[in-house]
Amino acid sequence: MEIPHWLDDFGTKRVVEQFNARLGREKSDFYTNLIKKHEAANFGPGDEDRVMGLKNHEAIGAFKKEDRSVALDLMGVKTQLVFPTSTNVWLETLEHGDDVDLLYETASATNRSQIEFCCHDERLLPVGYVPLADLDRANATAKEALELGIKALLIPWACPKNHATSHVKLDAVWSQAVDASVPVLLHVGLADRVLPEAHKNNGLPAVPDFHGGEENFRSISYMAIPHGPMQAIAMLILDGVLDRFETLKIGVIELGASWVPGFMRQLDSALEAFARHETRLQHLSLKPSEYVRRQVRVTPYPTEPTGWIIEQSSPEICMFSSDYPHLEGGRNPYGRFTRSTTDLGEKTLDRFFRANFEDLLGPVVFPAQIG
Numbered sequence: 001m002e003i004p005h006w007l008d009d010f011g012t013k014r015v016v017e018q019f020n021a022r023l024g025r026e027k028s029d030f031y032t033n034l035i036k037k038h039e040a041a042n043f044g045p046g047d048e049d050r051v052m053g054l055k056n057h058e059a060i061g062a063f064k065k066e067d068r069s070v071a072l073d074l075m076g077v078k079t080q081l082v083f084p085t086s087t088n089v090w091l092e093t094l095e096h097g098d099d100v101d102l103l104y105e106t107a108s109a110t111n112r113s114q115i116e117f118c119c120h121d122e123r124l125l126p127v128g129y130v131p132l133a134d135l136d137r138a139n140a141t142a143k144e145a146l147e148l149g150i151k152a153l154l155i156p157w158a159c160p161k162n163h164a165t166s167h168v169k170l171d172a173v174w175s176q177a178v179d180a181s182v183p184v185l186l187h188v189g190l191a192d193r194v195l196p197e198a199h200k201n202n203g204l205p206a207v208p209d210f211h212g213g214e215e216n217f218r219s220i221s222y223m224a225i226p227h228g229p230m231q232a233i234a235m236l237i238l239d240g241v242l243d244r245f246e247t248l249k250i251g252v253i254e255l256g257a258s259w260v261p262g263f264m265r266q267l268d269s270a271l272e273a274f275a276r277h278e279t280r281l282q283h284l285s286l287k288p289s290e291y292v293r294r295q296v297r298v299t300p301y302p303t304e305p306t307g308w309i310i311e312q313s314s315p316e317i318c319m320f321s322s323d324y325p326h327l328e329g330g331r332n333p334y335g336r337f338t339r340s341t342t343d344l345g346e347k348t349l350d351r352f353f354r355a356n357f358e359d360l361l362g363p364v365v366f367p368a369q370i371g
Helices: 013-022 030-041 065-075 086-095 100-118 137-148 168-180 219-224 227-238 260-274 288-295 306-312 333-340 346-361
Strands: 080-082 124-129 152-154 184-187 250-253 296-298
Touching: 013 086, 013 100, 065 100, 065 124, 080 100, 086 100, 086 124, 100 124, 100 137, 124 137, 137 152, 137 168, 168 184, 184 227, 227 250, 227 260, 227 288, 260 288, 260 306, 288 296, 296 346, 306 333, 306 346
Parallel strands: 080 124, 124 152, 152 184, 184 250, 250 296
Antiparallel strands: none
């Protein structure tokens, strides 16, 4: 949960100026009071009952890196993927804008700040953003991120402005990810992006945002959230990317999972309907749904029927997530997920709570992983 001046040590002058201006509340007392509160908090073992109740900027370790280690101790979490928040929303906006230089400058600054936040604790796994807007610069950014020590590459969940997520020139990015045993991730950012602005013009009072901030997370945007990842994964499968890179792992994080069973069946229906006429489909070595089972890992929301999703799809796909420190994870994600998966066998539960995540991150992070 970034605060003003988060990128001061990592970005170009205009990245720093524009980021600090974007936060908006810099001139108010919000951040000043927030920082003072965290400095005085002295979080420790006695805060176990509070750790899942404090959310967003109020959360333990929201922006103070030493306290994030305390939060992991309190939650009993062995490892955590750490995503950017404000910078992710900004990057997704820049991805569909015209200032490509600013986009890649911001990505570089963000990735360096991610490393700085996580470098003191090996349990914190920094996620780095790779913009796909420029087919050549995407490869260079992935290279820089991996050399910095990024543990997962985050790409935009919405299709780039001028080309497909599966464009053949992006094979250079996927190849680097495979060589480094690093997954490629999709993660929710600006949830309203896939909706026409007119959806807000319904004659009713304005709906308050779930977060009270820039992510614009509401029920209608929640219903549209799966469209982006379904489109991206369909392109990666049907255009042969996951066939060419059979060890490339794709993680779909904080984008729900109720859509997965129907999506897998629709993929196979697409093969049935179009294989006769589309050469790219004829070249696939597996059924489309089998690529999902082999290479795609998805985190359900704790409010979704996780047991049903797993039963209707496959035990290899779904993974537990706390979404800490964001609101979406709720106050008791472990309890919610446990209640919704009571009818699953021990091996399937182990996959959900541990093994599928270890499979996603691979042997570099989990050298002694057990399937």
